[in-house]
Amino acid sequence: MKVLVPVKRVVDSNTKVRAKADETGVDLANVKMSMNPFDEIAVEEAVRLKEKGVATEVVVVSCGASSSQETLRTALAVGADRAILVDCGDADLQPLAVAKLLKAVSDKENPQIIIAGKQAIDDDANQVGQMLAALQGWPQVTFASRVDVADGKVKVTREIDGGLETLEASLPAVITADLRLNEPRYAKLPDVMKAKKRPLDTTTPAELGVNVTPRLKTLKVSEPPKRQGGGKVADVADLVNKLKNEAKVI
Amino acid sequence: MSAEREIMEFDVVIVGGGLSGLSAAIRLKQLAAEAGKELEVCVLEKGSEVGAHILSGACFEPTTLTELIPDWKEKGAPLTVPTIDDNFILLTERRAIKMPTPPQMENEGNYIISMANLCRWLGEQADALGVQIFPGFAAAEVLYDEAGGVRGVATGDMGIGKDGQQTANYQPGYELTAKQTIFAEGCRGSLTRDLFERFDLRKDAQPQTYGVGIKEIWEIEPAKHKPGKLVHTIGWPLGAATYGGSALYHMENNQIAIMFVVGLDYKNPWLSPFEEFQRFKTHPAIRPLLEGGRRLAYGARSLSEGGFQSIPKLTFPGGLLIGDTAGFLNVPKIKGGHTAMKSGMLAAEAVFEHLQKEDAGTEVTAYSDNIRKSWLWKELYEARNIRPSFRWGMWFGLGYSALDTYLFRGRAPWTFSILPDHEEIEEKEFHPKIDYPKPDGVITFDRLSSVFLSNINHEENQICHLRLRDESAPVNINLKKYAAPETRYCPAGVYEILGEEEGNPRLQINAQNCLHCKTCDIKDPTQNIRWTTPEGGSGPNYPNM
Numbered sequence: 001m002k003v004l005v006p007v008k009r010v011v012d013s014n015t016k017v018r019a020k021a022d023e024t025g026v027d028l029a030n031v032k033m034s035m036n037p038f039d040e041i042a043v044e045e046a047v048r049l050k051e052k053g054v055a056t057e058v059v060v061v062s063c064g065a066s067s068s069q070e071t072l073r074t075a076l077a078v079g080a081d082r083a084i085l086v087d088c089g090d091a092d093l094q095p096l097a098v099a100k101l102l103k104a105v106s107d108k109e110n111p112q113i114i115i116a117g118k119q120a121i122d123d124d125a126n127q128v129g130q131m132l133a134a135l136q137g138w139p140q141v142t143f144a145s146r147v148d149v150a151d152g153k154v155k156v157t158r159e160i161d162g163g164l165e166t167l168e169a170s171l172p173a174v175i176t177a178d179l180r181l182n183e184p185r186y187a188k189l190p191d192v193m194k195a196k197k198r199p200l201d202t203t204t205p206a207e208l209g210v211n212v213t214p215r216l217k218t219l220k221v222s223e224p225p226k227r228q229g230g231g232k233v234a235d236v237a238d239l240v241n242k243l244k245n246e247a248k249v250i
Numbered sequence: 251m252s253a254e255r256e257i258m259e260f261d262v263v264i265v266g267g268g269l270s271g272l273s274a275a276i277r278l279k280q281l282a283a284e285a286g287k288e289l290e291v292c293v294l295e296k297g298s299e300v301g302a303h304i305l306s307g308a309c310f311e312p313t314t315l316t317e318l319i320p321d322w323k324e325k326g327a328p329l330t331v332p333t334i335d336d337n338f339i340l341l342t343e344r345r346a347i348k349m350p351t352p353p354q355m356e357n358e359g360n361y362i363i364s365m366a367n368l369c370r371w372l373g374e375q376a377d378a379l380g381v382q383i384f385p386g387f388a389a390a391e392v393l394y395d396e397a398g399g400v401r402g403v404a405t406g407d408m409g410i411g412k413d414g415q416q417t418a419n420y421q422p423g424y425e426l427t428a429k430q431t432i433f434a435e436g437c438r439g440s441l442t443r444d445l446f447e448r449f450d451l452r453k454d455a456q457p458q459t460y461g462v463g464i465k466e467i468w469e470i471e472p473a474k475h476k477p478g479k480l481v482h483t484i485g486w487p488l489g490a491a492t493y494g495g496s497a498l499y500h501m502e503n504n505q506i507a508i509m510f511v512v513g514l515d516y517k518n519p520w521l522s523p524f525e526e527f528q529r530f531k532t533h534p535a536i537r538p539l540l541e542g543g544r545r546l547a548y549g550a551r552s553l554s555e556g557g558f559q560s561i562p563k564l565t566f567p568g569g570l571l572i573g574d575t576a577g578f579l580n581v582p583k584i585k586g587g588h589t590a591m592k593s594g595m596l597a598a599e600a601v602f603e604h605l606q607k608e609d610a611g612t613e614v615t616a617y618s619d620n621i622r623k624s625w626l627w628k629e630l631y632e633a634r635n636i637r638p639s640f641r642w643g644m645w646f647g648l649g650y651s652a653l654d655t656y657l658f659r660g661r662a663p664w665t666f667s668i669l670p671d672h673e674e675i676e677e678k679e680f681h682p683k684i685d686y687p688k689p690d691g692v693i694t695f696d697r698l699s700s701v702f703l704s705n706i707n708h709e710e711n712q713i714c715h716l717r718l719r720d721e722s723a724p725v726n727i728n729l730k731k732y733a734a735p736e737t738r739y740c741p742a743g744v745y746e747i748l749g750e751e752e753g754n755p756r757l758q759i760n761a762q763n764c765l766h767c768k769t770c771d772i773k774d775p776t777q778n779i780r781w782t783t784p785e786g787g788s789g790p791n792y793p794n795m
């Protein structure tokens with residue numbers, strides 16, 4: 001059984017992002033990029049399925065600029081067998097376009113399970129997995145915190161308000177990974193070396209027959225207003241005075 | 251330590267992916283390709299990626315880069331801002347007095363660069379030549395063979411909890427063995443320090459002395475920005491007794507690098523390099539430049555200031571030292587980038603030749619000879635008296651530097667001697683406490699909000715990498731005699747004294763804030779603090795520093 005894992009190259013989670021001075025977007029110049037943390041979890045789960053003998057091959061795919069190869073190598077170093085880069089240059093990729101690209105890849109690869117991250121930490125859209133399932137006409141189980149595969153079915157546990165919910169879906173299916181699904185392993189040094197030799201194929205949206213022209217327009221990206229420092233009031237009278245005349249709330 | 255460590259064999263292992271280490275790796279691969287030989291070279295880098303731990307000025311002399319990669323322009327090296335306008339200024343509290351630029355500080359033909367980005371680019375070049383680069387793996391231990399020579403290094407174990415127990419993610423370190431191991435750890439390398447002791451490499455050298463450089467990147471109003479402009483200042487806010495100064499470089503995209511260096515031979519234990527820097531930014535000649543701008547990045551790193559007379563023995567059986575861990579920094583020029591690269595290339599050439607021999611694991615003495623024959627040696631020799639002359643204060647230093655430079659051209663028949671920095675610090679009674687102004691949150695900041703901009707990643711559940719030899723010294727010596735100087739010299743606020751009001755003082759170490767600058771390892775009065783490598787990938791994630 002083949003597992004396909006889409007992985008996205010995003011701003012590293014340790015980085016403090018800032019809006020560009022002209023408010024057209026997030027400033028990505030000189031910013032460290034890494035694999036979306038939820039995708040690391042998705043890769044780890046796929047590799048564990050392989051180690052358990054459930055899966056036979058783990059294929060990772062990323063849509064983005066050629067720099068996404070680095071992200072794919074990271075996935076190869078922790079146990080993925082093969083990688084596919086959908087080279088989109090510096091095109092502005094939106095969730096629907098990514099879902100369509102992934103569907104095209106999936107049609108060629110015929111995986112039984114697709115494990116995506118529940119959301120990418122840059123845009124926080126939480127859409128790709130769901131759109132992909134809809135495009136495929138496959139069942140979807142989102143926010144997985146436990147995955148068990150048996151007899152052509154997958155049982156997925158989800159953390160919901162006040163408890164756990166367990167769903168069962170028939171395969172093929174799309175699963176999206178939540179934070180507590182597993183704790184990704186450290187890459188092993190020899191595997192980092194081997195990852196460089198594992199196959200990494202490149203394709204393009206044109207080859208896949210997908211139009212990735214954006215449909216949504218970003219009007220403005222701005223930073224949250226700076227928090228005003230607090231001040232100490234001398235007594236109740238001062239407080240009332242300030243509320244009335246400075247804050248103008250009473 | 252673990253029994254079941256896997257062994258990986260290479261021809262050459264390089265510890266540190268800075269300019270020196272990457273230049274050595276590239277040169278080795280070039281030589282191997284020219285000779286049609288196979289050569290397995292790997293580079294270990296403790297940062298999460300190449301460049302993540304690199305902090306420098308940087309005004310860069312491209313001569314050595316041209317020697318290494320003549321077509322660097324075509325290959326897209328990140329050298330895009332030529333220096334144009336050089337200024338040397340003496341600050342008093344209110345005034346800024348323009349001085350003639352000393353010849354060592356003249357910068358024609360140089361570039362204002364991000365050294366971190368230059369390292370990233372060199373990393374790509376090295377990768378393309380087949381060098382195995384392992385970012386996120388720290389060399390934690392030197393490995394010795396039976397005869398006592400170096401046979402490689404071991405990476406640290408991953409996944410050991412605070413309590414010293416293995417976590418679910420435990421992964422033992424690896425032993426990387428090689429015929430020659432090149433140590434390129436940059437200023438105050440943690441393994442280099444062990445090698446100094448083991449092979450007594452500092453026997454004939456003066457003690458190394460250091461400075462700590464604290465740096466911020468600002469985006470300023472376009473009208474105030476002039477790409478390629480350089481400003482160096484000395485004087486205020488440091489008193490004439492403390493060596494130090496600032497550098498302010500206009501980079502691209504309306505960004506400026508602004509940094510402040512304080513000589514770690516300072517005597518007053520109340521001094522805080524961080525606060526001196528913050529105060530510096532409020533000078534009437536500096537503040538207007540920053541007003542209306544925003545701070546983008548923060549970091550700190552030590553640099554070697556000993557120069558020529560502090561260079562240790564460079565080779566030992568199975569290994570050698572290159573770059574700033576050996577102290578190849580030209581202090582009056584405040585440049586160590588081109589010298590780091592040169593030493594790396596010279597080492598590579600000597601090592602490559604040596605590897606053709608039967609006994610490839612012996613000492614590569616040819617490297618030291620090559621260094622002595624190179625322009626690098628001459629350059630450092632001529633600059634040797636300038637920094638030490640500042641021991642007698644700024645005015646003497648300035649006067650002597652002028653004399654040394656213009657009259658003797660570095661050929662004065664004497665060489666000044668130096669003391670180790672930690673011995674220079676004096677007890678708190680002898681010095682006035684310094685009252686630093688409170689940060690305004692606009693131009694000046696506190697340390698915590700600064701460290702926030704260093705993008706630190708540090709797995710909290712790991713053993714503290716700042717080791718104390720004597721657990722009682724922080725209170726019984728540091729606090730009692732020196733008013734706990736580590737709470738002030740650490741630019742990240744890692745050290746705090748808690749419980750003083752209750753009469754039960756103790757040292758708290760916030761290791762997760764560590765910027766890997768190594769100042770504590772240098773300046774602790776009794777050398778009680780030892781900086782060791784935390785889990786690979788820990789530490790800052792510097793952008794274009």
Ligand SMILES: Cc1cc2nc3c(=O)[nH]c(=O)nc-3n(C[C@H](O)[C@H](O)[C@H](O)COP(=O)(O)OP(=O)(O)OC[C@H]3O[C@@H](n4cnc5c(N)ncnc54)[C@H](O)[C@@H]3O)c2cc1C
Nearest residue numbers: 006007008063064093094116117119120123125126127128
């Ligand atoms: C300014 C800008 C810069 C961009 N730079 C890049 C870049 O450097 N690299 C890049 O890959 N994309 C880049 N993109 C593309 C774009 O951000 C996303 O592909 C798209 O917006 C979907 O992300 P999301 O947060 O909406 O996805 P979500 O729906 O939140 O993502 C959920 C999951 O879907 C999968 N997924 C999402 N996107 C991808 C993908 N591209 N490839 C594989 N799996 C994916 C992952 O498993 C992810 O966890 C950029 C977009 C913009 C606007």
Ligand SMILES: Cc1cc2nc3c(=O)[nH]c(=O)nc-3n(C[C@H](O)[C@H](O)[C@H](O)COP(=O)(O)OP(=O)(O)OC[C@H]3O[C@@H](n4cnc5c(N)ncnc54)[C@H](O)[C@@H]3O)c2cc1C
Nearest residue numbers: 266268269270296306307308309389436463573574586587
């Ligand atoms: C504030 C400041 C300003 C400066 N300005 C200039 C300037 O304008 N021009 C100039 O030419 N020079 C300047 N320098 C000096 C210059 O930055 C250094 O001389 C140069 O970086 C030295 O290169 P290196 O390769 O020896 O060490 P580094 O650049 O320090 O690189 C060492 C690398 O090794 C890694 N490492 C260390 N120990 C280990 C280990 N045990 N395991 C794995 N990895 C390890 C580190 O993470 C780092 O990436 C400045 C320095 C400072 C601090």
Ligand code: SF4
Nearest residue numbers: 740764765767768770
């Ligand atoms: S703990 Fe030491 S090495 Fe770390 S930031 Fe502070 S002074 Fe620098």
